[in-house]
């Protein structure tokens with residue numbers, strides 16, 4: 062993803078950036094473009110609101126993605142879903158936007174407590190993400206949905222969670238950081254085997 066190349070400022074202190082590629086402000090040391098929800102988690106609530114309005118004034122894909130991440134961290138899941146949908150209408154091959162959209166649709170809750178249409182929508186987002194780029198994270202979340210919504214309720218489902226977990230392994234597995242971010246966003250703990 063590209064930034065709007067001219068006149069990039071720090072969302073925190075407003076200083077102009079000397080090196081766009083660096084992504085850290087020389088003046089205050091803050092992150093410039095948030096690229097993961099976890100990065101937004103390092104910001105204070107005040108900073109988060111400031112960052113969100115900064116990104117809202119920009120139209121490039123990286124800023125829209127960053128806005129969605131801030132909204133996720135602020136638990137504004139409906140707004141975050143809208144931001145990721147808008148981004149995907151313009152940049153349909155952004156697999157991570159589909160992944161975060163799946164989590165925005167789950168709205169901070171685990172699959173177990175969701176109605177079926179929410180589960181179907183989240184799974185369809187993850188299918189789109191995996192079709193663009195087979196990343197372990199997409200299969201891992203799919204496995205958790207299969208486990209938590211279907212298998213815990215003894216619903217018959219194929220392919221099952223073990224299948225999606227094996228796909229995640231084949232893609233190199235996920236990092237501890239990715240796992241922590243994922244379960245924080247669903248406000249639950251990973252079950253045994255995850």
Ligand SMILES: [Zn+2]
Pocket residue numbers: 071072073074075076086087088089090091
């Ligand atoms: Zn700064």
